Structure formats: structure tokens, C-alpha cells
Amino acid sequence: MFRSHHAQPPELPAVRTAxxxxxxxxxxxxxxxxxxxxxxxxxxFQVRPKDFVFVVGASGAGKSTMVRLLxxxxxxxxxxxxxxxxxxxxxxxxxxxRLRRKMGIVFQDYKLLPTxxxxxxxxxxxxxxNPGRRHLKEKVAEALYIVGLEDxxxxxxxxxxxxxxxxxxxxxxxxxxxxxFLADEPTGNLDPDTSWGIVQLLLQINHRGxxxxxxTHNREIVDLCRQRVIAMEQGRIVRxxxxxxxxxxxxxxx
Amino acid sequence: xxxxxAIRFVLRSALQNVTRNFGISLASLLxxxxxxxxxxxxxxxxxxxxxxxxxxxxxASVLKVFLADHVxxxxxxxxxxxxxxxHQVVSVQFENKDAAARQGCRQLGLCSALNTLRSxxxxxxxxxxxxxKLRSIGAVTTINDExxxxxxxxxxxxxxxxxxxxxPRLERYILIAQIAGGILxxxxxxxxxxxxxxxxxxxxxxxxxxxxxxxxxxxSEWFIRWPFIFEGMMVGLASAVVAAAILLGVEYVxxxxxxxxxGIGVRFALTVIAGLLVxxxxxxxxxxxxxxxxxxxx
Numbered sequence: 001m002f003r004s005h006h007a008q009p010p011e012l013p014a015v016r017t018a019x020x021x022x023x024x025x026x027x028x029x030x031x032x033x034x035x036x037x038x039x040x041x042x043x044x045f046q047v048r049p050k051d052f053v054f055v056v057g058a059s060g061a062g063k064s065t066m067v068r069l070l071x072x073x074x075x076x077x078x079x080x081x082x083x084x085x086x087x088x089x090x091x092x093x094x095x096x097x098r099l100r101r102k103m104g105i106v107f108q109d110y111k112l113l114p115t116x117x118x119x120x121x122x123x124x125x126x127x128x129x130n131p132g133r134r135h136l137k138e139k140v141a142e143a144l145y146i147v148g149l150e151d152x153x154x155x156x157x158x159x160x161x162x163x164x165x166x167x168x169x170x171x172x173x174x175x176x177x178x179x180x181f182l183a184d185e186p187t188g189n190l191d192p193d194t195s196w197g198i199v200q201l202l203l204q205i206n207h208r209g210x211x212x213x214x215x216t217h218n219r220e221i222v223d224l225c226r227q228r229v230i231a232m233e234q235g236r237i238v239r240x241x242x243x244x245x246x247x248x249x250x251x252x253x254x
Numbered sequence: 255x256x257x258x259x260a261i262r263f264v265l266r267s268a269l270q271n272v273t274r275n276f277g278i279s280l281a282s283l284l285x286x287x288x289x290x291x292x293x294x295x296x297x298x299x300x301x302x303x304x305x306x307x308x309x310x311x312x313x314a315s316v317l318k319v320f321l322a323d324h325v326x327x328x329x330x331x332x333x334x335x336x337x338x339x340x341h342q343v344v345s346v347q348f349e350n351k352d353a354a355a356r357q358g359c360r361q362l363g364l365c366s367a368l369n370t371l372r373s374x375x376x377x378x379x380x381x382x383x384x385x386x387k388l389r390s391i392g393a394v395t396t397i398n399d400e401x402x403x404x405x406x407x408x409x410x411x412x413x414x415x416x417x418x419x420x421x422p423r424l425e426r427y428i429l430i431a432q433i434a435g436g437i438l439x440x441x442x443x444x445x446x447x448x449x450x451x452x453x454x455x456x457x458x459x460x461x462x463x464x465x466x467x468x469x470x471x472x473x474s475e476w477f478i479r480w481p482f483i484f485e486g487m488m489v490g491l492a493s494a495v496v497a498a499a500i501l502l503g504v505e506y507v508x509x510x511x512x513x514x515x516x517g518i519g520v521r522f523a524l525t526v527i528a529g530l531l532v533x534x535x536x537x538x539x540x541x542x543x544x545x546x547x548x549x550x551x552x
Contacts, residue, residue: 071470093475100472111467128473131259172471 022046029079039065057232063215104173108188143171163194219246267481282453286493289446300435320408342393354380450541458549490538494530
């Protein structure tokens with residue numbers, strides 16, 4: 001369980017009711033992989049700007065497929081996935097980098113470069129997308145300040161704990177100020193306390209105006225946060241609640 | 255995108271690729287050097303062989319037209335002028351009977367036979383001739399057929415020294431040498447390409463995490479590709495420099511007086527160096543593009 005001072009989630013973002021255009025749209029999406037097994041079946045939902053959404057479900061429920069469709073590592077077999085009004089099926093390969101620059105993406109395994117320092121790992125995201133960008137050091141420092149690692153600039157990933165490594169990955173995802181922040185099992189390798197710290201950080205990022213989508217099977221964290229929950233089972237959405245829990249009576253009944 | 259930091263990043267990454275995977279880079283450099291060396295040697299040998307054959311060809315493109323005895327000097331000069339006026343004829347030189355006897359004595363060892371004939375009143379049997387230098391080996395047959403009809407020509411079994419067997423044989427040798435050389439260079443080039451492709455694929459595998467991150471944060475495909483292309487070009491160029499140094503070093507040390515190295519001058523050596531550098535850079539760049547393709551598609 002979480003430590004007592006972590007028992008209360010941070011202040012929730014204000015309720016947003018303005019009729020803004022959805023930032024993410026899944027419209028009757030089906031995805032079947034080469035082995036013929038359906039990963040997603042008739043999935044539809046929308047995410048508005050500045051929303052915070054948990055996508056929950058057991059392994060194989062389709063959470064990661066959803067993330068892969070969003071970053072266009074995969075293309076839907078049927079239906080439409082739209083990000084910021086752009087249909088990803090129609091996206092040309094050369095347009096893909098522009099889409100990815102709108103997103104910050106973190107994974108369970110952090111995906112850090114072990115030979116680079118913390119600062120270099122974060123700067124890498126800018127160096128490979130916009131090498132001439134001014135004030136690189138300041139932007140890297142700012143991202144590391146947000147994640148609370150401003151004193152670890154010169155450390156290497158191997159010298160950091162799992163939670164700190166995930167924070168570096170989050171800083172790298174944040175450094176080019178994405179509109180959407182995607183996290184696929186960001187706490188999968190972390191202990192409960194550290195996981196809670198990471199989720200608090202994601203909530204802070206959301207407070208700053210970034211849309212956050214987190215795919216997770218971490219029941220405690222989802223239940224504590226009282227954010228929107230999209231629950232999945234066997235490739236289908238079984239529940240979509242504005243202030244949901246990992247599992248409610250309806251889901252259990254299914 | 256500002257090109258200067260982009261180029262700096264690409265070059266630094268390419269150098270990092272080489273230094274991080276030094277063992278693979280070195281193995282790649284050695285094998286590509288060997289293949290370029292083989293290709294370079296094939297080019298040099300074919301060139302030398304071509305030179306030898308062309309030298310033979312130029313000798314074969316001399317046609318000796320034997321003249322009948324007792325032909326007036328005026329008629330000979332008219333024939334000489336009419337032949338010299340032809341486009342395929344480079345020069346015409348008259349050789350009288352005495353000069354023919356001297357040459358027969360010197361080159362064919364006919365001195366004693368000629369002396370015996372002279373002492374017994376038989377005179378000099380060797381005919382005067384017009385020695386034609388022709389532009390190409392192909393012109394020999396045409397001119398030979400043409401001059402045979404002239405009444406001024408010696409009417410014996412051999413009115414000229416034309417040998418119909420020699421020319422096609424020489425032409426065949428040149429063709430075989432060119433085809434064999436071309437095939438050798440093509441095969442060795444293909445081997446070098448495969449080696450560079452494997453080497454870059456290995457480098458891309460070693461850096462797969464980096465490529466994955468670059469793709470995730472939105473680096474363009476060309477930005478991901480360039481460091482590997484530069485790496486391939488660096489390996490290719492370094493291999494070309496080593497191959498050229500070995501090849502020309504061997505030529506410099508052992509070439510003098512060796513038949514195969516006839517005709518390799520500074521100009522050809524520079525052409526070989528330039529050719530190897532271009533081939534190395536091209537093989538490196540092309541092999542890298544093929545090698546990185548799979549990593550980008552994944």
C-alpha cells in the first residue's frame with residue numbers, strides 16, 4: 001500500500017465542459033494482427049484536450065495495441081483513428097515524425113540510452129528533431145526540474161533507481177512540449193510508492209494543460225486518482241466512466 | 255532545420271558508430287579493402303592487358319604491299335599518293351629492293367641465301383614495297399582487298415603480308431579480356447556491397463534502441479539514416495585509400511619491367527585512385543541505405 005502522506009491524490013484538474021474538438025478519436029476501430037487474432041474490436045471513444053484518461057485492463061485486453069495505433073506503429077484494420085483531426089490511416093510515412101512530435105511517449109522499460117547522461121538523454125529528443133534549437137540547456141533543465149531530477153544531470157541511467165529512470169524518460173517526452181502524453185504501463189516495473197510518485201507527476205503534467213493517456217493494469221493507482229477510466233476486455237471497451245475505478249460492479253458482472 | 259548543427263550531429267553520430275563498433279568497423283574495412291583491392295587489381299590488369307593487346311594491334315595494323323619489279327617510279331609515286339589520300343591510311347613509306355634485302359638479311363636471317371643468289375647472278379629476289387600504317391586493325395582487310403587489284407602489285411602467292419588469322423584472334427583476345435575484367439569487377443563489387451550491408455545492419459542492430467527512440471520522438475527518417483550513410487561512406491573511403499595505397503605501392507615496387515604493368519602512368523594511377531574512392535563511397539552509401547532499411551521499417 002501507499003504511504004500515508006500519499007493517501008490523498010493531488011488536487012484534481014478543473015472540470016472542463018467547453019465544447020472543444022476532440023484531440024483523439026477512435027471510431028469503430030478494429031485491429032487484427034497477422035496471426036488472425038483480433039486485438040481490438042469495434043472500439044470507439046474520444047479524448048478532449050487537457051483530459052486525463054486511464055485505459056485499464058488485463059494483459060492482452062488491447063491497451064498496448066491502442067497505444068501503438070495512436071503513435072501509428074500500427075494501422076487500424078478497420079475504422080478510423082484521428083489525432084488532432086488527422087486520420088492516421090491516411091498519414092503518409094514522411095508525415096509520421098510531425099505526428100510523433102505532438103506526442104510524448106513513455107514505456108514500462110524507460111528506453112533510455114545507457115551510455116548518455118541524464119542531461120544528454122533528455123537533450124537527445126531535441127537534438128534529433130530540431131538540432132538548431134536555441135536554449136537547449138535551459139529547456140532540458142526545465143524538463144528535469146519538472147520531474148524533480150535537476151540535481152542528477154550528469155548521472156547515467158545505470159546509477160539511477162527505476163523511478164528516477166522513468167522520470168528521465170518523462171522529462172525526455174516533455175522536453176518538446178507535446179500536446180499529448182502517452183504512457184504505456186509507466187509503473188509496470190516500479191514499487192507502489194514509486195508508482196504513486198510517477199502518477200502524481202503525470203497528474204501535474206495534465207494540470208499544465210497536456211492531455212494524458214495512461215495504459216495500465218495498476219488497480220490501486222487508478223482507484224486513487226478518480227480520473228476518467230476506459231476499461232477493456234478482450235479487445236473491447238466494457239466501460240468508460242468520467243470518474244471511474246479500475247473495476248466496478250458493472251465490469252465485474254461482465 | 256538549421257543545417258550546421260544537424261550536420262555536426264550526423265557526423266558525430268557516424269564517428270560514434272565507427273568507434274563504438276570498432277571491431278565490426280575494422281572487419282568491414284578490411285573486407286571492403288580486400289574486395290576493392292581485387293576490383294582495382296582487376297581494372298589494372300585488364301588495362302595492362304588492353305595496352306599489350308593494343309600495342310600488338312598497332313603492330314598488326316601495318317600492311318606491307320609488295321610491288322611488281324620494273325614498275326616505274328612515277329607509277330609507284332602515284333599509287334603512294336592515292337593510298338596516302340585515303341582516310342584510313344596514316345602514312346605510306348616506300349621501301350626499295352635494296353632496303354628489303356637489308357631487312358630480309360637482318361630480320362629473317364636471309365643474308366647467306368641473298369649473297370649466294372647475288373654471286374650466282376640471280377639478283378635480289380625480294381620485292382620493293384609500300385609500307386602502310388593504318389588507323390585501325392579493321393582497316394587492314396579493306397585496304398588489302400583494294401590494293402590487290404592494282405596492276406602495280408607483285409602478282410605472286412602473297413602480294414601483301416596480310417595474315418587473315420592474326421587480326422580476328424587479337425580482337426577476340428581483347429574482347430575476352432574486357433568481358434572477363436568486367437565480370438570480375440561486377441562480382442567483386444557485389445561482394446563488397448553485401449559486406450557493407452551486413453556491417454551497417456549490424457551497426458543498426460547495435461544501435462536499435464537509439465533508432466527506436468529517434469523514431470518515437472519524431473526524428474525524420476533521413477535524419478536517422480544519415481549517420482549510417484556517413485558511416486558506410488567513411489568505411490568505403492578508408493577502404494579505398496588503403497586499397498589504392500597497396501595497389502599502387504605494389505605497382506611502384508614490382509611494376510617496372512613487368513609486362514602486366516606496361517602503360518600504367520601517373521594519369522591512369524590517378525584515375526584508379528579516383529575510381530576506387532568513388533566506388534568506395536558509393537558502395538558504402540548504397541550498402542548503408544540497404545542495411546538501414548529494415549531498421550527503419552520495423
